[in-house]
Each structure stands twice: as C-alpha cells, then as structure tokens.
Amino acid sequence: MFKKIKELLNLNKTLQEKEAYLKKVEEKASDMEKIISETITEARASIQSESEKIIETAKKEAYEIKDTARNDLSDLISKKEKVEEETKEAEENLEKVNKELSKIKKTAAKFKNESVGINELIEKFPSAVDYTVIEQELEILEESLGDGVFNTIIELDLHHKNSKTLRKEMNANNKEIKKVLTSYESRYTTKANKTIYHLMVIGLQAELQNILYTLSYTNLEKALENAKSLTDKYLTVCGSGNANILPTITRFLSELGPLFKNAIEIEYSYYVQKEKEKEEQRRIKEQMRQEAEEQRILEQERKKIEKEEVKYLKEIGINKELLSKETDLDKIAALEARLKELVEQVEKIEEQKEEIVKRANGKAGYVYVISNLGSFGENMFKIGMTRRLNPLDRIDELGDASVPFKFDIHAMVFSDDAVGLEQKMHQTLNANRVNKINIRKEFFYSDIVNLENIIQDIDPTVEFTTTMKALEFRQSQSQSLKEKLQVIE
Known part of the structure; x- marks a missing residue:
C-alpha cells in the first residue's frame, strides 16, 4: 500500500516537473515570438529608412542632372545666338568686301585703259615725256635713302639683336659688307652695269636676310649651303648676261661669301647659347629627378632596415625574458651568446641608418x-x-x-x-x-x-x-x- 502511495507521489512529482518544463518551453516560445516580431519590426524600419535614403539620393541626382541639362541647354542657346550674330556679321562684311572688290575692278579697268593710252602716247610721241624731271626725282630719292642701295630696306627681327655681344659682332660684319659693296661700285662706269650691280646688291641683301630669318639650331649646314648657292646663282646670272664683268663679279662674290658665312654663324651663336641654356635646364631637371629617385630608394632602404630592427629588438626582448626565467647554465650561456649576436646586428642596423641619413641630407x-x-x-x-x-x-x-x-x-x-x-x-x-x-x-x-x-x-x-x-x-x-x-x- 505504501509502495503504491510512494509511486503515486513520484508520478505526481514527475507530472509537476513536466508541467514546469512545458511552462518554461512556452515562455521561451513566447520570448522567441517577441524577438522575431521585434526583429521584423527593426528590419522593416531599416528597410524603410534605406528606401527613403535611396529615394532621396535619386531625387537629388535627378535634380542635379536636370539642372546640368538646363545649364547645358542655356549654353547651347547662347552659343547658337552668338554663331548667328557672327554669321550675320560675316555676311555683312562679305557684302562690303564684294562691293569694294567691284570698285577695285572698275578702277583697275580704268587704269588699264589709261596705261595703254599713255604707252601709245610715249611710243608715238617720245618727246612728250621729260626724262630730265625723272632723273632729278631719282636723285632726290637716292639722297633720301641715306646709304643708298647699300642700306637694307627691311630689317627682320633677328635673334642676334637680343644679345649685346652678338649685335656688336653683326654690326662690325655689316660694316665689312658695306665696305666691299662700296669698293666695287666704282668699278662699273656705264649706267647699265652700275644698275645691274645695284639690283644685284639689293637681291643679295634680301636673300641674306631671308637665310638669317629661317635659320634654326638644326639647319646651320643648310643655311651655309644656301648662302653658297646664292653667290653661285648670282655669278651664273651675271656671267651669262655680260661676260665682260665676269672677272669683277667673281672677285666681288668671293669676298662677299665669307662675310655672309660669318653673318650666318653670328646669328647661329644665339641658337647655340639658347640650346646650352635649355640643356642646362634639362640637366638640372634630370639631376633633380635622379636625386628624387635616390631619395626614394634611400627611404625604402630606411623602412626596410627599420623593419629588420623591429624584428631584432623583439627577438632581444624574448631572449631577455627567457634568460630571466632560465636556471640551466648551458641554456643561459646559449641565450647570452644569442643576445650578443642580436645586439651586434642592431648596432650594424644603427650604422646603416646613420649612413642613410648622411646620404639623404648630404x-x-x-x-x-x-x-x-x-x-x-x-x-x-x-x-x-x-x-x-x-x-x-x-x-x-x-x-x-x-x-x-x-x-x-x-x-x-x-x-x-x-x-x-x-x-x-x-x-x-x-x-x-x-x-x-x-x-x-x-x-x-x-x-x-x-x-x-x-x-x-x-x-x-x-x-x-x-x-x-x-x-x-x-x-x-x-x-x-x-x-x-x-x-x-
């Protein structure tokens, strides 16, 4: 009987325990539902927040794109209006030019008729032209030229003028050229030969100016070759026109040739000096580049050595800690020997670091x-x-x-x-x-x-x-x- 009662009590206790366990399970389930609900709520809130941010960003970008498009459209409209104005102005200018061209054509036709008439008048009545008046006017014109035909009418903006020394050298060379030109002028007695000579001088001076103007650092040989071709061409032209003046022209051009060559070399000196200055600048830049590269490599070496130093110092710390705890004499000796090696390595690294600093700063x-x-x-x-x-x-x-x-x-x-x-x-x-x-x-x-x-x-x-x-x-x-x-x- 007691046994049955005891079993019932145990069964009752078991049932109570099961009920308590079920109650705990239900509580946990309730907590899980609550957690899941809160998680879902937070996720929805997060998604809602992100969605709002994305929408806001999209709106902002859309407004920016709209503003940009509006500005671009405004610029295009302004450009279009400007082009239309320029086109209108160009058309008006073209109309004016066409009118001026028409006037010029009419004037040219008129002058043509007048010149034909004057030409026929001179042919039929030579005495109608007073050549003495023309000669007097030519004398006045020659006096107004200063140095006469030996003076260069147009002086181009040559580079030697930018240097006081080169300008002085070129002036001295030009004086020598004029001296030669003057000395040979007196050798021509007839007006025809003197006229040929004067025309040749004007042509030579103009050709020399052109050679000097087109000179550059890379074409000295070409310029000298052109100067020689120039004198050869004039010698051929004069010789084929009048064989009597060929000896004089030959001597004249042989004296003038070296002076032309000297003028080219004086002008070329400017380019040589400028090239040297450019090379010096390039040399300085290259030196700076090399120094920067060497500084970069030294910095790399310094960082590499510092990393090695950190490793050695860490190893020294570990060995010191082991040494403080070690009692075995053999192991103590080995640790001390290792510490000595590590210290020597650190000292070498310090020397290398000092050397790097010395190289970088000196x-x-x-x-x-x-x-x-x-x-x-x-x-x-x-x-x-x-x-x-x-x-x-x-x-x-x-x-x-x-x-x-x-x-x-x-x-x-x-x-x-x-x-x-x-x-x-x-x-x-x-x-x-x-x-x-x-x-x-x-x-x-x-x-x-x-x-x-x-x-x-x-x-x-x-x-x-x-x-x-x-x-x-x-x-x-x-x-x-x-x-x-x-x-x-």
Whole structure:
C-alpha cells in the first residue's frame, strides 16, 4: 500500500516537473515570438529608412542632372545666338568686301585703259615725256635713302639683336659688307652695269636676310649651303648676261661669301647659347629627378632596415625574458651568446641608418668610371655619381635595354662630397667631352691610363681596373666567328 502511495507521489512529482518544463518551453516560445516580431519590426524600419535614403539620393541626382541639362541647354542657346550674330556679321562684311572688290575692278579697268593710252602716247610721241624731271626725282630719292642701295630696306627681327655681344659682332660684319659693296661700285662706269650691280646688291641683301630669318639650331649646314648657292646663282646670272664683268663679279662674290658665312654663324651663336641654356635646364631637371629617385630608394632602404630592427629588438626582448626565467647554465650561456649576436646586428642596423641619413641630407656617394667596349669602343668612358647604398644598382640600370652590352666598372670612389668630386673630374676632362652641347651626357674620350692617373691623384687607395672585360661583347664576337666558320665548312 505504501509502495503504491510512494509511486503515486513520484508520478505526481514527475507530472509537476513536466508541467514546469512545458511552462518554461512556452515562455521561451513566447520570448522567441517577441524577438522575431521585434526583429521584423527593426528590419522593416531599416528597410524603410534605406528606401527613403535611396529615394532621396535619386531625387537629388535627378535634380542635379536636370539642372546640368538646363545649364547645358542655356549654353547651347547662347552659343547658337552668338554663331548667328557672327554669321550675320560675316555676311555683312562679305557684302562690303564684294562691293569694294567691284570698285577695285572698275578702277583697275580704268587704269588699264589709261596705261595703254599713255604707252601709245610715249611710243608715238617720245618727246612728250621729260626724262630730265625723272632723273632729278631719282636723285632726290637716292639722297633720301641715306646709304643708298647699300642700306637694307627691311630689317627682320633677328635673334642676334637680343644679345649685346652678338649685335656688336653683326654690326662690325655689316660694316665689312658695306665696305666691299662700296669698293666695287666704282668699278662699273656705264649706267647699265652700275644698275645691274645695284639690283644685284639689293637681291643679295634680301636673300641674306631671308637665310638669317629661317635659320634654326638644326639647319646651320643648310643655311651655309644656301648662302653658297646664292653667290653661285648670282655669278651664273651675271656671267651669262655680260661676260665682260665676269672677272669683277667673281672677285666681288668671293669676298662677299665669307662675310655672309660669318653673318650666318653670328646669328647661329644665339641658337647655340639658347640650346646650352635649355640643356642646362634639362640637366638640372634630370639631376633633380635622379636625386628624387635616390631619395626614394634611400627611404625604402630606411623602412626596410627599420623593419629588420623591429624584428631584432623583439627577438632581444624574448631572449631577455627567457634568460630571466632560465636556471640551466648551458641554456643561459646559449641565450647570452644569442643576445650578443642580436645586439651586434642592431648596432650594424644603427650604422646603416646613420649612413642613410648622411646620404639623404648630404653630398656623400660614389663617383664611378665605367666603359662599354661593345657599345662605344675602347676610348670612351662614362663618369657619373650616385648616392645609392649599393652603387652597383645604378650601374645595372645604365646597362639596361638602352645599350646592347653591360658596362665594365673601372673605379668606384666613395666621397663625402661626391657631387664636387664628379664636377672636378668632368672639368679635368672637359676638353674631351663627347657631347659638348648636352653636358648631361657624361661621356668622355680618354685612354685608360690617363683615367687611372686622375683617380690615383684623387685617392691612391682606390682600386682601379684597367682591363676591359666586356664579357658579353667578347662572347658575342666569339659566337659570330663560330657561325662564320660553320658557314665556310
């Protein structure tokens, strides 16, 4: 009986527990429904907010597009009105021009008839024209010309006038030309020959002005050739017209030719000076570019070294921590040895950092002497400067695809003032520059012994290699020889 009661009590307890569990499940379900409802509400609110933002943005963009279109349309209308006004004005001007042209045609026809009549009058009645009056007028006209036919009527705006020195040289040359022109004028006694001479002088002066005006930095040889062709042409024309004056004309033009050549060279000096100034500007820009590139590379090196330093310092910290906890004598010794190595590495990195700062802020660097036998021959060398920590990187850049073979290094001189050292070497070899206009091209003619002596005078401790290895070039030559031999066989 008690057993049955006990079972009923246990069953009742179990039922109560089940009811409590069900109640908890129902509460959780209710909470879940509440969470789901809140989530849905928040999602709807978020979607509503995003939709409103998107709609607002779209409206704003639409208004902007509308405003832009309205402004563009307004501009087009303004342009159209302006074009219409210009067209109307052009049509009015065209009408005026046509009227003026019609008047000119009528006037020309009238003058033509008058000139024909005057011509017939002179032919029928020669005495009707008083030539003495014409001669008097010509004398007055010649006096008004100042220097007469020897004075250039039109002086073009030539570049030598912008330089006091060149202007002085050209004036002196022009005086020599006038001296020659005056000295030969007296040799012509007849009016016909003197007239030919005066016309020839006017033509020569005009032709010279044209040659000087069309001169540029790149066409000196063409200008000199044109000047020679000019004198040859006048010699041919005068000689074929009157053989009696040919000896005098020949001497005259032979004296005038060098003076014309001198005038061209004086004018050309301006272009040479301007080109030098341009090259100097280009050299400065190139130097600035190289310095910026070297600064960039030094900065990269600095960041790389600093990263390495962080690694070593971190390793030092780890080893110190291990050392403080270690009790084994052998492991302590090993850790101390490792710490010593790491400290030495950090010290080396500090030295490298100081060197980078020194290169970046100062003039320290390397001056190099290199050659390229296969590209430039055995008597041409490049002398340049780099601030790179590894100067070989710069040599590798120079030996890229722009030249067929790599450069050989003969000397690498470190200096606290590499810029000054490079300039000193360039000045020493300035007479042997390959390109005397573009001084950015740092190539010089020299023999290897002379260069070695210059380097040894600067720093006797520098190692100088006199051998031109030119490995790629010699291997190419050898390969070419093999191919020729195979063809012969």
